[in-house]
Amino acid sequence: xxxxxxxxxxxxxxxxxxxxxxxxxxxxxxxxxxxxxxxxxxxxxxxxxxxxxxxxxxxxxxxxxxxxxxxxxxxxxxxxxxxxxxxxxxxxxxxxxxxxxxxxxxxxxxxxxxxxxxxxxxxxxxxxxxxxxxxxxxxxxxxxxxxxxxxxxxxxxxxxxxxxxxxxxxxxxxxxxxxxxxxxxxxxxxxxxxxxxxxxxxxxxxxxxxxxxxxxxxxxxxxxxxxxxxxxxxxxxxxxxxxxxxxxxxxxxxxxxxxxxxxxxxxxxxxxxxxxxxxxxxxxxxxxxxxxxxxxxxxxxxxxxxxxxxxxxxxxxxxxxxxxxxxxxxxxxxxxxxxxxxxxxxxxxxxxxxxxxxxxxxxxxxxxxxxxxxxxxxxxxxxxxxxxxxxxxxxxxxxxxxxxxxxxxxxxxxxxxxxxxxxxxxxxxxxxxxxxxxxxxxxxxxxxxxxxxxxxxxxxxxxxxxxx
Amino acid sequence: xxxxxxxxxxxxxxxxxxxxxxxxxxxxxxxxxxxxxxxxxxxxxxxxxxxxxxxxxxxxxxxxxxxxxxxxxxxxxxxxxxxxxxxxxxxxxxxxxxxxxxxxxxxxxxxxxxxxxxxxxxxxxxxxxxxxxxxxxxxxxxxxxxxxxxxxxxxxxxxxxxxxxxxxxxxxxxxxxxxxxxxxxxxxxxxxxxxxxxxxxxxxxxxxxxxxxxxxxxxxxxxxxxxxxxxxxxxxxxxxxxxxxxxxxxxxxxxxxxxxxxxxxxxxxxxxxxxxxxxxxxxxxxxxxxxxxxxxxxxxxxxxxxxxxxxxxxxxxxxxxxxxxxxxxxxxxxxxxxxxxxxxxxxxxxxxxxxxxxxxxxxxxxxxxxxxxxxxxxxxxxxxxxxxxxxxxxxxxxxxxxxxxxxxxxxxxx
Numbered sequence: 066x067x068x069x070x071x072x073x074x075x076x077x078x079x080x081x082x083x084x085x086x087x088x089x090x091x092x093x094x095x096x097x098x099x100x101x102x103x104x105x106x107x108x109x110x111x112x113x114x115x116x117x118x119x120x121x122x123x124x125x126x127x128x129x130x131x132x133x134x135x136x137x138x139x140x141x142x143x144x145x146x147x148x149x150x151x152x153x154x155x156x157x158x159x160x161x162x163x164x165x166x167x168x169x170x171x172x173x174x175x176x177x178x179x180x181x182x183x184x185x186x187x188x189x190x191x192x193x194x195x196x197x198x199x200x201x202x203x204x205x206x207x208x209x210x211x212x213x214x215x216x217x218x219x220x221x222x223x224x225x226x227x228x229x230x231x232x233x234x235x236x237x238x239x240x241x242x243x244x245x246x247x248x249x250x251x252x253x254x255x256x257x258x259x260x261x262x263x264x265x266x267x268x269x270x271x272x273x274x275x276x277x278x279x280x281x282x283x284x285x286x287x288x289x290x291x292x293x294x295x296x297x298x299x300x301x302x303x304x305x306x307x308x309x310x311x312x313x314x315x316x317x318x319x320x321x322x323x324x325x326x327x328x329x330x331x332x333x334x335x336x337x338x339x340x341x342x343x344x345x346x347x348x349x350x351x352x353x354x355x356x357x358x359x360x361x362x363x364x365x366x367x368x369x370x371x372x373x374x375x376x377x378x379x380x381x382x383x384x385x386x387x388x389x390x391x392x393x394x395x396x397x398x399x400x401x402x403x404x405x406x407x408x409x410x411x412x413x414x415x416x417x418x419x420x421x422x423x424x425x426x427x428x429x430x431x432x433x434x435x436x437x438x439x440x441x442x443x444x445x446x447x448x449x450x451x452x453x454x455x456x457x458x459x460x461x462x463x464x465x466x467x468x469x470x471x472x473x474x475x476x477x478x479x480x481x482x483x484x485x486x487x488x489x490x491x492x493x494x495x496x497x498x499x500x501x502x503x504x505x506x507x508x509x510x511x512x513x514x515x516x517x518x519x520x521x522x523x524x525x526x527x528x529x530x531x532x533x
Numbered sequence: 534x535x536x537x538x539x540x541x542x543x544x545x546x547x548x549x550x551x552x553x554x555x556x557x558x559x560x561x562x563x564x565x566x567x568x569x570x571x572x573x574x575x576x577x578x579x580x581x582x583x584x585x586x587x588x589x590x591x592x593x594x595x596x597x598x599x600x601x602x603x604x605x606x607x608x609x610x611x612x613x614x615x616x617x618x619x620x621x622x623x624x625x626x627x628x629x630x631x632x633x634x635x636x637x638x639x640x641x642x643x644x645x646x647x648x649x650x651x652x653x654x655x656x657x658x659x660x661x662x663x664x665x666x667x668x669x670x671x672x673x674x675x676x677x678x679x680x681x682x683x684x685x686x687x688x689x690x691x692x693x694x695x696x697x698x699x700x701x702x703x704x705x706x707x708x709x710x711x712x713x714x715x716x717x718x719x720x721x722x723x724x725x726x727x728x729x730x731x732x733x734x735x736x737x738x739x740x741x742x743x744x745x746x747x748x749x750x751x752x753x754x755x756x757x758x759x760x761x762x763x764x765x766x767x768x769x770x771x772x773x774x775x776x777x778x779x780x781x782x783x784x785x786x787x788x789x790x791x792x793x794x795x796x797x798x799x800x801x802x803x804x805x806x807x808x809x810x811x812x813x814x815x816x817x818x819x820x821x822x823x824x825x826x827x828x829x830x831x832x833x834x835x836x837x838x839x840x841x842x843x844x845x846x847x848x849x850x851x852x853x854x855x856x857x858x859x860x861x862x863x864x865x866x867x868x869x870x871x872x873x874x875x876x877x878x879x880x881x882x883x884x885x886x887x888x889x890x891x892x893x894x895x896x897x898x899x900x901x902x903x904x905x906x907x908x909x910x911x912x913x914x915x916x917x918x919x920x921x922x923x924x925x926x927x928x929x930x931x932x933x934x935x936x937x938x939x940x941x942x943x944x945x946x947x
Contacts, residue, residue: 160893160894163890163891163893163894164890164891164894164895165887165888165890165891165905166887166888166891166895166897166901166902166904166905167891168904171904171905185578185580188580189580189581189582189583190582190583191638192637192638192639193636193637193638194637195636195637204636204637206638221574221576223567224565224566224567224574224576225565225566225572225573225574226566226572226636226638227565227566227567227569227572228566228569228570228571228572229572229636262637264633264634264637265637266540267539267540267543267630268634268637268639270540270543270544271543271544271547271594271634272583272585272591273544274543274544274545274547274548274551275547275548275550275551275585275591275595276551276585276586276587277551277552277585277587277589277794278587279794279807280587280588280792280794280807280810281586281587282586282587282588282589282810283586283588284588285584285588285589286584286585286586286587286588289581289584289590290583290584298583300583301583304586307585307586308586311586338607341714342714344714345710345711345714345765345766348710349766351766351768351841351842352840352841438838438840438841439840441840441841442840442841445766
């Protein structure tokens with residue numbers, strides 16, 4: 066049994082010297098014990114190290130030296146043995162460093178990767194606190210790394226903060242830079258570092274302000290800044306309250322949107338916004354329906370209407386006229402509103418789909434029901450319209466409109482006749498589309514359904530009057 | 534109004550800057566402070582010094598010089614008609630703040646932008662002055678990113694490039710219609726004109742440095758831009774096409790995508806609902822595919838949903854592309870060329886390099902591939918290895934369902 070005593074946990078040179086000599090004698094890895102320091106509590110009866118064999122000198126690829134230098138810093142005790150095994154493999158097998166899929170090399174790669182990450186996190190998460198001293202300020206940090214990386218990482222801080230005087234204290238080792246030379250000291254404890262720095266309050270203010278509460282992604286934060294680092298990061302103390310406040314803040318932002326303060330009057334903003342939206346919709350190509358239709362039929366009515374009617378899609382006459390609800394179904398709709406005592410001039414009228422979908426048969430263009438994809442594509446416009454108008458009540462006429470308003474397919478017969486609360490608090494109603502009444506062949510049935518439609522409109526009208 | 538403290542100003546001006554997604558501090562020239570009088574170094578790889586709960590990294594001190602603005606862009610919290618509280622830093626205040634944060638290792642440097650006050654030139658002069666003072670008065674060697682004002686005098690922009698590592702001009706909205714509607718004072722042609730001039734300046738300095746070793750460096754980390762996603766009607770296909778043409782024409786280092794997010798006191802022109810954050814993420818992934826995996830914009834477009842023109846949200850674009858092009862799979866991991874291996878969902882650039890090196894020495898089995906990648910289950914249906922051949926798997930109709938992650942409850946935070 067050979068025992069190799071390394072001077073420190075990151076003693077790469079010690080490992081390299083011993084490993085070279087042992088490998089030159091082809092010593093089996095199982096016969097070597099790698100240890101840090103020379104506490105010779107001896108169980109095995111050590112053999113003296115084999116002599117140097119200059120005649121058996123060998124070279125190894127640069128890639129291995131780099132990898133070994135990094136992997137040596139890992140805290141896993143088996144790192145020295147694994148590296149020695151890989152060294153033996155390099156001597157016996159050509160291209161052993163290229164064979165990434167070998168379990169041994171993969172294992173060592175993983176150690177090196179963990180070390181590199183730890184070094185990177187140290188460069189990121191060291192936080193200096195300024196400490197007045199007689200010769201000027203000294204910047205002192207307390208940091209707890211996972212691996213034996215502190216000495217190897219010193220160069221980075223020297224290159225970056227050459228003109229400052231600084232110290233980095235860690236449990237294993239301390240670094241002190243005086244502007245000219247780097248000194249090492251023994252390990253320290255958290256209490257040895259200064260406990261505060263007035264600039265930290267400003268930094269925390271920055272951290273809180275740069276955070277966007279409208280987009281909470283704590284998973285992404287945690288994967289890059291795991292909790293184990295939090296206790297040494299002053300700004301991390303704010304995280305729980307920022308997260309807790311985030312949803313509430315976003316909701317408040319939306320609720321506080323001014324509807325009509327003096328400088329944001331409907332004339333100046335909402336109407337202008339609606340006109341621009343309409344102009345943009347005129348060139349809409351979100352789905353293929355625009356190709357065969359004459360024009361986009363956008364909604365119309367007061368932009369501050371308390372009541373919105375959503376139909377299915379423009380028909381043949383609407384497509385030509387450029388306005389919603391002017392064809393036969395629109396006329397029936399007007400009559401029904403009249404009978405129910407609802408003023409159409411106070412309502413905003415629009416469609417779930419804004420282009421006429423049809424099939425040509427001879428000279429006639431026959432209406433076709435839009436599919437879910439088309440409704441979904443067009444829903445963007447409807448959502449914009451609704452967010453501008455912000456009605457108290459939305460009435461979906463027919464199944465397509467119900468799908469667009471509620472975001473899912475529903476059965477008219479089972480949802481009609483009662484209020485449905487939408488996510489944002491708006492009240493929605495579902496009823497039939499007036500064209501359904503036109504299509505009923507049976508006279509009596511038509512009259513019955515029409516009466517029911519008028520009755521529902523009356524109820525909705527009453528709800529609106531009660532709400533406004 | 535009482536005078537604001539530095540901290541109050543910082544909170545206002547950082548809050549105003551946070552809608553800019555870019556925070557990169559990488560890819561610039563290597564330098565350090567060993568022969569200097571100040572502090573600072575850049576070593577290629579950027580460092581993220583903290584992460585906010587929105588998942589974004591904090592690498593730079595990202596602030597505006599002032600949030601007053603003569604423009605009235607609807608998506609912007611700082612637009613003239615917004616009732617947000619206004620503040621303004623002096624150049625010295627920004628310099629002091631940058632240095633005192635940098636010395637404590639909070640940041641990699643400064644990302645400075647500004648609302649437009651008085652004129653484009655005046656504002657640009659102020660931005661350049663901060664960068665000049667950091668570099669010349671304090672010998673600061675950290676990272677500086679300056680937002681460039683498209684309408685400013687090209688001479689000023691050239692000065693900015695001599696001090697800054699990176700310059701950027703935001704394209705703002707992917708569609709010209711959207712820009713007209715939401716940023717009536719801005720103009721797509723002028724923005725792209727400024728980008729084109731920047732590229733020409735970078736090319737000139739590059740030529741000069743090839744001939745004269747001491748020719749000054751000009752924006753060594755190049756230029757980038759940002760687009761807001763979900764505020765206009767552009768779908769993913771249009772956004773990707775736009776990004777791709779920007780990469781080609783102006784040789785941008787990065788295009789950033791920022792999901793529109795509700796802002797306090799918004800203009801009512803804007804949608805109030807935000808697009809899903811996942812959409813932004815999928816765009817980032819597809820951008821990555823274009824820059825590092827050899828996909829072109831048309832190929833990404835073929836992975837979008839034909840009805841909506843958007844990338845699927847539940848699976849990543851590489852998997853979506855593979856499912857739409859099943860005829861090229863399975864791919865033989867022991868024979869296929871690099872470009873083909875890069876098309877396998879779940880195989881990254883590093884894993885592919887490992888496979889190429891490793892297969893010179895051994896015939897790869899499925900276990901070998903598993904050791905080189907994070908998740909073999911996702912890759913398996915698309916690969917042939919010595920001991921593995923997916924039978925009919927790529928033809929299964931339910932392949933998508935098998936590979937898509939199960940629907941998850943919304944993320945909760947303890």
